[in-house]
Amino acid sequence: MPDFQEAGLELKTFPIKHLKDKRLVAKERVSLGMIDYGTMATEEWAHSSFLKKNSFLLLLAYLYQKGITDYFDYIFNLAELWRFSEEDLKIMKDDWLKIREKVKAGKAHEISEGDTLYLGAVTKSATGNSRTSQPFNRIPAKPRALCLKQQYMNLVVDKILGLRKLDVENAVKSVESYEKGETFEEFIIRKFKPYFGMSLEKLGTMFAVGSSAKNFAATITRRILGVRKNKIEEFEKAGITTKTIRLDIHGNPEEAISFPRMHFKELALEDWDDSTLREMLAKRFFLVIYQKQKNGTYKLAKVKFWSMPEEVLDDKVRKVWESTKKSIVKGDFSKLVKSSDDMVSHVRPHGRNSKDKDILPNGKRETKRCFWLNRDFIRDSML
DNA sequence: GCATGATCATGC
DNA sequence: GCATGATCATGC
Numbered sequence: 414m415p416d417f418q419e420a421g422l423e424l425k426t427f428p429i430k431h432l433k434d435k436r437l438v439a440k441e442r443v444s445l446g447m448i449d450y451g452t453m454a455t456e457e458w459a460h461s462s463f464l465k466k467n468s469f470l471l472l473l474a475y476l477y478q479k480g481i482t483d484y485f486d487y488i489f490n491l492a493e494l495w496r497f498s499e500e501d502l503k504i505m506k507d508d509w510l511k512i513r514e515k516v517k518a519g520k521a522h523e524i525s526e527g528d529t530l531y532l533g534a535v536t537k538s539a540t541g542n543s544r545t546s547q548p549f550n551r552i553p554a555k556p557r558a559l560c561l562k563q564q565y566m567n568l569v570v571d572k573i574l575g576l577r578k579l580d581v582e583n584a585v586k587s588v589e590s591y592e593k594g595e596t597f598e599e600f601i602i603r604k605f606k607p608y609f610g611m612s613l614e615k616l617g618t619m620f621a622v623g624s625s626a627k628n629f630a631a632t633i634t635r636r637i638l639g640v641r642k643n644k645i646e647e648f649e650k651a652g653i654t655t656k657t658i659r660l661d662i663h664g665n666p667e668e669a670i671s672f673p674r675m676h677f678k679e680l681a682l683e684d685w686d687d688s689t690l691r692e693m694l695a696k697r698f699f700l701v702i703y704q705k706q707k708n709g710t711y712k713l714a715k716v717k718f719w720s721m722p723e724e725v726l727d728d729k730v731r732k733v734w735e736s737t738k739k740s741i742v743k744g745d746f747s748k749l750v751k752s753s754d755d756m757v758s759h760v761r762p763h764g765r766n767s768k769d770k771d772i773l774p775n776g777k778r779e780t781k782r783c784f785w786l787n788r789d790f791i792r793d794s795m796l
Numbered sequence: 797g798c799a800t801g802a803t804c805a806t807g808c
Numbered sequence: 809g810c811a812t813g814a815t816c817a818t819g820c
Binding site for chain 1: 809
């Protein structure tokens with residue numbers, strides 16, 4: 414039952430914060446109630462406990478300020494009555510079904526927050542180690558809650574503030590754009606199909622985009638979807654990251670995948686669970702895959718949505734991150750993780766050139782670096 | 797052929 | 809002027 418029963422209204426307070434560029438964003442995801450795996454397995458979306466409780470929200474946002482934990486000291490500066498649009502509900506329903514399918518298949522222990530777009534199944538555990546039962550498997554699963562992801566909440570904040578209408582545009586114009594039974598991701602892939610087999614050059618000419626542009630994939634993606642503005646609203650709200658992968662003639666990835674450069678001093682202060690790296694890799698990815706042909710050109714081979722399993726993220730990637738953090742704290746870069754260490758991810762330079770450096774906690778300077786996903790991992794787990 | 801180091805092209 | 813995504817270059 415919602416908080417205000419007769420009004421059918423659920424109260425949600427959540428923190429917002431200012432970025433360095435003054436933009437106001439949600440500080441974190443907004444939780445919408447624990448998942449009961451047993452109940453969810455038997456529910457239908459239209460009559461789900463989730464919808465009953467969360468269809469109509471009173472959103473109250475307060476400014477997060479470090480150190481202020483007393484509710485009476487919170488400064489609330491946004492208040493809004495919120496109903497989800499038909500288009501958003503369609504994606505949320507697909508998310509919900511995806512989570513329910515894992516539960517029904519006895520795979521509640523394999524749920525990842527990155528599997529879904531707007532609604533996430535976020536782990537909720539005081540110690541990090543608690544487990545709960547699931548109906549169709551004896552393997553215990555992490556307790557999870559349904560949440561609105563942070564990126565989704567950012568757009569909500571922008572909408573409340575009246576911003577953002579200018580530079581985002583929906584890829585799906587209305588729910589009628591879907592074919593029957595189709596999910597958002599299937600819709601996107603269907604839109605790409607007519608372009609499979611076309612060369613980079615041809616796509617560049619068709620859409621008047623220089624193929625040497627580093628944001629080529631992102632631009633082509635927008636053009637194929639008929640989005641003229643800078644950003645695809647659904648991709649923004651779902652926090653989807655677009656990445657290009659080039660395959661050689663045999664179908665092996667030609668390069669590792671890079672991420673934004675790390676800030677040494679900031680990383681040294683982070684914990685894994687809310688680290689910048691974990692946040693980046695827990696997202697859903699849209700992969701645009703080109704393959705080299707005998708004549709040397711690259712053809713659009715396929716596109717797919719992908720997310721990293723949490724067990725990989727919180728095991729191997731975490732180890733790489735911990736090891737890197739140690740190197741940074743010690744100020745000794747002689748033992749950075751290499752791709753030959755076979756740990757899913759590795760660390761390599763990523764700056765303007767080798768003189769482009771960042772400062773370490775001990776005051777020393779080192780060439781800027783970033784985390785990369787290994788080619789072997791891309792080949793074995795992403796394609 | 798692969799790992800690793802280095803740097804380019806563009807956008808903001 | 810720098811961040812970012814991507815690709816080039818070199819050496820084993």
